[in-house]
Amino acid sequence: MASIPLSPLLLSLKVASLATVMALLLGTPIALLLARGRFPGRAVLESLVVIPLILPPTVTGYYLLLLVGRRAPLGRFLEETFDIAFIFTWQGAVLASTIAALPLFIKATQGAFEGIDRRIEDAGRTFKPALIVFATITLPLAWRGLLAGAILALARAMGEFGITLMIAGSIPGRTQTVALAIYDAVQANQPQEANALAILATASVLMILVLVGRMTRVRY
Amino acid sequence: MLELVVDRRLKGFRLQSRLTVGDEIAALCGPSGAGKSLTLLAIAGLIRPTSGTIRINGRTVFDSKGRIDLPPHRRRVGLVFQEYALFPHKTVTGNLSYALPRGMRGGEAAGRVEEMLHLLRLEAVANHYPHQLSGGQRQRVALGRALIGRPEVLLLDEPFSALDLGVRETLRQELLEVLADYRGTILLVTHNLQEAYLMASTIAIIDAGKILQVGSREEVLHRPRTRRVAEHTAAKNILRGVAVRDASGGWDIVWRGHHLRVDGQVPVGPGEVELCIRPEDIRLVWPEKAAARANVLRGRIVRELERGLDYVLYVGIGDGNDPKKYDLEIQVPDHLHHLMALHVGKEIFLSLPPDRLHLLAPDE
Numbered sequence: 001m002a003s004i005p006l007s008p009l010l011l012s013l014k015v016a017s018l019a020t021v022m023a024l025l026l027g028t029p030i031a032l033l034l035a036r037g038r039f040p041g042r043a044v045l046e047s048l049v050v051i052p053l054i055l056p057p058t059v060t061g062y063y064l065l066l067l068v069g070r071r072a073p074l075g076r077f078l079e080e081t082f083d084i085a086f087i088f089t090w091q092g093a094v095l096a097s098t099i100a101a102l103p104l105f106i107k108a109t110q111g112a113f114e115g116i117d118r119r120i121e122d123a124g125r126t127f128k129p130a131l132i133v134f135a136t137i138t139l140p141l142a143w144r145g146l147l148a149g150a151i152l153a154l155a156r157a158m159g160e161f162g163i164t165l166m167i168a169g170s171i172p173g174r175t176q177t178v179a180l181a182i183y184d185a186v187q188a189n190q191p192q193e194a195n196a197l198a199i200l201a202t203a204s205v206l207m208i209l210v211l212v213g214r215m216t217r218v219r220y
Numbered sequence: 221m222l223e224l225v226v227d228r229r230l231k232g233f234r235l236q237s238r239l240t241v242g243d244e245i246a247a248l249c250g251p252s253g254a255g256k257s258l259t260l261l262a263i264a265g266l267i268r269p270t271s272g273t274i275r276i277n278g279r280t281v282f283d284s285k286g287r288i289d290l291p292p293h294r295r296r297v298g299l300v301f302q303e304y305a306l307f308p309h310k311t312v313t314g315n316l317s318y319a320l321p322r323g324m325r326g327g328e329a330a331g332r333v334e335e336m337l338h339l340l341r342l343e344a345v346a347n348h349y350p351h352q353l354s355g356g357q358r359q360r361v362a363l364g365r366a367l368i369g370r371p372e373v374l375l376l377d378e379p380f381s382a383l384d385l386g387v388r389e390t391l392r393q394e395l396l397e398v399l400a401d402y403r404g405t406i407l408l409v410t411h412n413l414q415e416a417y418l419m420a421s422t423i424a425i426i427d428a429g430k431i432l433q434v435g436s437r438e439e440v441l442h443r444p445r446t447r448r449v450a451e452h453t454a455a456k457n458i459l460r461g462v463a464v465r466d467a468s469g470g471w472d473i474v475w476r477g478h479h480l481r482v483d484g485q486v487p488v489g490p491g492e493v494e495l496c497i498r499p500e501d502i503r504l505v506w507p508e509k510a511a512a513r514a515n516v517l518r519g520r521i522v523r524e525l526e527r528g529l530d531y532v533l534y535v536g537i538g539d540g541n542d543p544k545k546y547d548l549e550i551q552v553p554d555h556l557h558h559l560m561a562l563h564v565g566k567e568i569f570l571s572l573p574p575d576r577l578h579l580l581a582p583d584e
Contacts, residue, residue, distance in 0.1 A: 119305040122266050126292045126299050127319045127369065136318075140309050 007173055008181035009200050015090060015177055016157035019097030020105075023153040026098070027105040028146070034106070035113035052163075053103040060099060061166025068095070068167075092168035093175050097160040101153035108152055112145020113138070151212055158205055222373050222405045226262050226272035226282075235259065235269075235429040245399065245406040247416035247437075250426035250452065256409040257302070259426070260375045263407070264299045265292035276372050276405075295373075298366030302377045304358050306350040312361050313337070313346045319365045336364045339398065355383045356391050363398065374399075376408045380415065392418060413453055417441065425449050442501075442576070446583045447494055455496040456549045458580070463487035473579075476537050476547065480515050483574040494580040499532065499551040501576040504560060505569045513571040521564050522546050531557045535570065 068075040086092035124133035185194040461475035534546035
């Protein structure tokens with residue numbers, strides 16, 4: 001049997017988990033804003049958030065290219081000040097997966113925040129400062145929704161293909177994730193490698209889901 | 221002591237509360253949508269009034285001009301929410317200790333929780349979650365949570381609305397017993413006038429965002445200031461008459477051709493006036509004794525409503541017999557109904573006691 005190509009899997013896990021963390025950090029405040037905020041432009045923001053879910057991934061990828069490409073002002077700024085480049089790098093794959101995962105995470109989390117009775121938080125606010133109430137009342141009550149959102153995000157990030165291909169490409173050992181590697185293996189007529197990658201990917205995703213399910217038994 | 225002048229403008233609604241309450245139980249009473257809960261939220265700091273001031277024992281917690289707006293947790297206000305709003309992910313003990321001030325020592329905090337559990341007879345369920353409690357236990361936890369931080373003002377929002385009718389009576393008694401030891405201002409919100417009367421010494425009637433009258437519970441019930449207050453306190457009989465000078469220089473109110481005397485009040489001048497009398501204040505008199513009573517009218521029962529413990533009689537003055545047209549509504553106890561052998565169509569004599577007839581000021 002040919003050597004099992006572990007590097008795409010490791011890269012996939014790294015990219016997907018980083019993308020999930022990014023989606024969590026970016027998505028939670030946006031979800032809270034959408035669930036609670038009454039501000040002009042709310043409907044626009046809500047639509048903007050789901051766009052990556054509906055557009056063909058290649059189109060989303062193309063927009064990202066225009067935004068953070070080497071010649072785009074934002075891309076140049078990021079490269080010059082933070083030394084972060086997205087084109088043909090694993091950071092680009094993280095960005096692609098984050099954008100893909102964000103809508104799913106935000107939608108799930110927004111629902112969780114909306115499901116909390118405002119009066120329970122108000123009750124908390126009569127005893128503690130708003131930030132502490134958020135940490136001790138809101139987050140614990142929304143915890144399951146946040147987790148569901150994170151699982152969806154992770155799953156979506158693991159399966160990311162189109163956007164990643166557009167901005168990070170498929171460079172073996174550098175930006176080639178499992179999803180891209182399988183495509184290449186099939187194209188190159190290497191069924192053994194494709195099989196191995198597919199089984200590995202399925203097994204690792206299953207393991208994650210089981211672990212997460214164990215962690216989230218609720219007491220009350 | 222709570223002093224409150226707040227104005228909050230919303231789309232299609234304006235709240236203008238003006239209220240001063242001492243260290244007593246006061247009730248804010250009015251129909252739903254009157255602005256009762258909004259007033260409580262403003263006092264607690266959970267909504268911001270457009271303008272005004274809120275003072276607690278002389279301490280300003282909100283002042284739109286002075287730009288003072290203390291956050292809720294620093295106002296020393298305890299709020300019991302309508303459906304209690306307990307923290308579902310915390311036990312009874314957890315709910316109580318959450319409300320203790322930050323930085324309290326572990327031993328002292330445990331002592332305070334222990335004390336509160338004992339006072340409210342919650343020791344047995346100390347480790348239960350809210351969904352495992354009965355309605356009465358939930359109410360007690362909510363009360364304990366609001367009281368444990370020793371607030372200067374306690375706000376109760378419809379404390380009985382989440383409970384079955386059968387247990388309300390007992391729980392009202394319990395609540396009063398617990399509150400008897402509380403030294404501070406209690407403001408209770410309810411849409412039920414009887415509940416307000418049973419719980420509070422002062423009643424404020426609020427409608428459409430405005431406080432219409434504040435006074436002792438007897439005053440509000442028997443001497444409503446305006447027609448709108450009379451309607452809210454179920455005074456039922458609102459009579460439109462004409463004030464005229466009588467022979468001795470006093471005032472008479474002429475209503476349906478009868479001259480009525482009113483004690484203790486003088487109309488602003490001659491002309492149209494409104495006056496009211498509660499259904500339970502109208503006396504039925506035996507025909508032979510009618511001459512000795514004041515403000516006696518002859519009428520006929522046109523309709524009656526049996527309510528189990530008492531009757532409501534609808535009476536037409538004179539010889540009316542159209543069940544849809546009546547002039548007065550009277551409440552009589554069951555036994556009197558039997559004693560006087562009352563029935564629809566019967567002619568009766570009524571007395572409107574001059575000390576119970578009450579002149580209303582025009583609505584502003």
